[in-house]
Structures are given as C-alpha cells and as structure tokens.
Amino acid sequence: MMKYAPRARFLACLLTLAPSAAVQAQGPALSPAEIVQAAPQSDWIDIPASDLLVMTLAPDAEGKPRRVVIQLLPPPFSQGWVSNIRALAQARWYDGAVINRVQDNYVVQWGDPHAEDAARARPVPATVRPVPRSDYEASLDAVADAMTRTIAADGLADFSESLASEQKEAARIAELAMAGSRTEKAPNGWHERDAFAPWVEIRQGWPLASDGEHMWPVHCYATVGVGRGMAPDTGTGAELYAVIGHAPRHLDRNVAVVGRVIEGIEQLSTLPRGTGPLGFYEREAQQVPILSIRTASDLPAREQPSFQYLSTESESFARYVNTRANRSDPFFEVPAGGADVCSMPVPTRRKP
Template structure:
C-alpha cells in the first residue's frame, strides 16, 4: 500500500530531532569557550541588603571606570542610596539623594578625575568587531567586541550599546560628562538613544532583580518623593571582599564556535516554530555564568 507524500513528510518530521535552542550551545560549551572575569573588574553593590554584581568595561570608558573603582575602594558611596527609579527606564544611585550634599557635591577622593573626557566611543580601527549578522536601527552595523555589544557608526567610531542591565554615568547638560559618582542602570526597554551621549561603564551580571523590582519614585522624573524610603547602598570591589565571600563569573568567548551558534540561534529562534529573520543587538545577551565552587 503506497503512502502519500503528506504522510511521508509527517513521518519524517516526527522522527526529526527538535530544533536546537539558544540554551543548547551554552549548556554544551567546553571550558575553552569561556573566560573568567577578573575580580578587579567586578563591582559589588548591596542594595538594601541584596547583592548586585556589575562587570566594569574599562576599554570604552577608562577614566570613568578608574573613578568608579576609586570610589568603590575608598568608601565614597558610604551614606549613598538608590534615590530615583523610573518605570521602564532607569534605576539611579549615588550620593545625590543624601541631604548632606543637597547644596554641593561630595568631595571626590584623592586621585579621582573631576572632568573625565567624553569616552563615549572609540575609533573603529582600535577594535575587532564580530558582526551580529542582523541590521541595526541605530548604526551601520552591530556586533561584539571582547564580549561587549557594540555599534559601528558611519563616522568611523564604535560605541557600546545601552541594553537592559547596562550601567551608565549620570551627568548634567553637555559638555559635562559626569565623574561616575552618580550611576544608573537600564531597567526596561533598551535605551539606545543614550549611545554616544552617556558613558557606559559596565553591566549587571548578577542580581539584576534587585535593581529592577524595587519601588518606583513618585516625584518629578522618578525621584523618590518626601516620605518614600530611599534604599541604602554599600559598594566595594569583588577582590576587596574576604576570599570566602567572593563570587566568580565566566563569560563566553565571542571567537568560539559555541558563541557563533548561540548568536545564530538567538537571532533566528527556529525553536519557536516560525523562525525570525534576525535580531537586535540587545536581544543577544552575551552569556555570563556564575562559577559554582566544587565539592
């Protein structure tokens, strides 16, 4: 008895393995596909007693990041707080909510640079961009540089991108660049309009929920109103913690075969059933894993 083409195709589909998901290359990636993030590039912030870990990116904002490390190591944010939270926008913290500094900024610690350069982008020739493979609405090409999402622009520069969980430097009106004393994290829709306008100093790699799932400010521009309890912060660097309290993280190498497959699968989502033609850069989050202690 002959079998119809339709039935034959159905039989083949039934026997075919399920499409691979973006989690598959992450779970299967060999150790050679990962690189450990240095402890002195990890800033630890307790937000109301809950931990947030931020990976710093010195390559694109060296002076701002140097300032931030200085502040974290020297207790500059003692008495600081989360004082502004805007739904689908930002959580902001620093000393700006401390009434002791309502009329003047807190003096910077020794060695901090008061007016950092506008390190919002780098010359394209100074980076080696791995293309995303999809178009980008905000630049001529999006891709990755040393594990960070970036945008390549027609003027010959490359900038980091303001995606969910990325941390930037608050500042006054241009040409002020901010010192890094007041920081914010994107807690909603990617804020790509900030690209090349505000310094990106890093991204949250652990504890993002402790910045995104907190009360929104009810005063102007999301500042906590009188009577709203500001959330205290304590900030240090990972390598300044006792060894038994330190956390370790590894990041997937963008030059690995595992990363290439992860980007492809995340961009096309074949496991959904109806695949997509591509993806924006902020939807392809570079895999970062906590290293669990053995034994």
C-alpha cells in the first residue's frame, strides 16, 4: 500500500537543486548512499508481500541459485495487467517459462518458449483478461481517488486536510503541465519538464509523468513491463520484460509498466546477449529456464522476502535527491546541478 505524507511532498524531474544552508552547515558532505544509510526507521515503508513477485531462475553454470524480486505497481496504475500477473503466478503458469531475449542496453524478456506455436503454446487461465490501451495511463481523478483510499486506510487524523492538500496539488500539476511551465519553485527544490512529458515527479515511491489530465508510470532502469504484439494488442502479462539499459522513455504509454526489479537485477543484466533479431536467442539451449514465479504472499512464511522503500515524501529522500543532483562529496569537483527522473532511483532494502 502506498503511504501518504502531504506536508513533505517531493515532486521530482529534471532537478536543478541548490544545496540549502542547513545542508551546507552539517559538515562534510555525505554521499547519497550515506544519506540513505542514515535515514531513520520512520522514513522506511514496508512493501506488502502481496506486492512482491519472486522469480527463481535455474542455477547458473557454477550451480549458484538465482532469484529476482519484483515490486508490482499499486493502484491506480496498470491494475488489469497486475491482476493478470497475479493470476498467472497463482496458477503456476510461469513455471517452465524461459528468458528468451536479451537485447544489449535495452531489455531482458521472458515468457512461454512456444508462444508463437499455436499447437504448443500453453493456455492462460480463464481469469486472465485483455486490458484496454486506455489503461496505460490513469486520470488525475483516479490518482486522487487512490490517494483518498490510502489516506482512509492509514487512518490519518487529518484526513480532510490531507485530501484537500492532494486535490490542490493535482490541480496545480494540471495547470503547470497544460501551461507548459518549465520551472516552479517548491519547498524542496526546483521542478522542470523533461524531454518526454510536460511534467514528471516521484510520487508515493514511483517515477510518474503527467500531461495535466493523466498520469502514467515511466520506464527507468529495472522497470518491468508487459510484452505485446502490434496494436491493438496490449499483452496480458504472460510475456514480461525488465529494462537493463538506458531508460527507454519512448516506451511510455506504448506498453504497460507493471513494476520494477528491487533485488537481483544483476541476474538479468549479466545474461549473455542474444544474437538473433532484437536480441532473441537463436537456439533453445541458450534460453534460461524459469523454475517458478510466485507472489511472496503465496510462499511459506519462512521463505517470504521482506522489503522496504525509502518514503519519497520524507526529508531523507529530499536530501538524497538534492545530493544526487549536487554531488559535493570528496570525489566530485563539479556538481551537475541537475538530474532526470530516472537518475533518482527510489532506495529499497531488506527489512531489518
């Protein structure tokens, strides 16, 4: 579930942040990793086990186990595909699937090795449904409604104040995006448009973009999306990919984003590159078998991974972003003075 902290809202994109006097007065500059390490426990938010997918690959050539943990997107984004993925995992449909495509500086893709052969392709569960193209994005009203439900579920005492703040902010984002504003001064820094959307931000732990009427999740390194054929096909979730290269933002709103890898991305990014078109493996022997994909909540309690992410509405995250945009720890001589939305990966960790 997404947590909500309206008073410490941090919206991010091309950030041109100036270090505050308070930060400068704290002594030797900390690195982003040191800021994250020093964040208090209260700044960390638990990720529900039901929002985690655990993918177990066949052991590597040395017999070492390989596991990848994926965090699924929360409402209101991509929920048709997320529901399909949960159904496929619960039906054990992914067991025996393979990684069949590894394209350098782009994506790793997996699914049914016989998907293109109607006689051999495995049928998907009856509960797996087509998802309309319109679900690549969500209206600002839907985003506000999801926030409302989260606020209510969290039982915040200042519910009405929080909701009013959320509605006011949504209206402000819409105004900025539709006016094509490039900068706006806000409590935690400067916010600008980026090359792919009128407005981008990091909200409730996820990088998002907006055109003033809708919001959508964006493609960054380790993003997980849904493979599809030519439109109007939108994919079901039976074919998935993870980004292992420079953020392919041109895919935003063209394919569904459903989550991100939070542990084990190296198990995917170090795989041999495919030599066929688009990085597909040309021989079945090159494909990497997938032993299983399960939601963590379906695993025995002792096997369930437990993760947290750093609240993007916290002061710790604001300092982390400021420092990434203005590196002044000893190695750096010239601060960049900015960073794009995909240069601010939301820190995650195993729960202590």
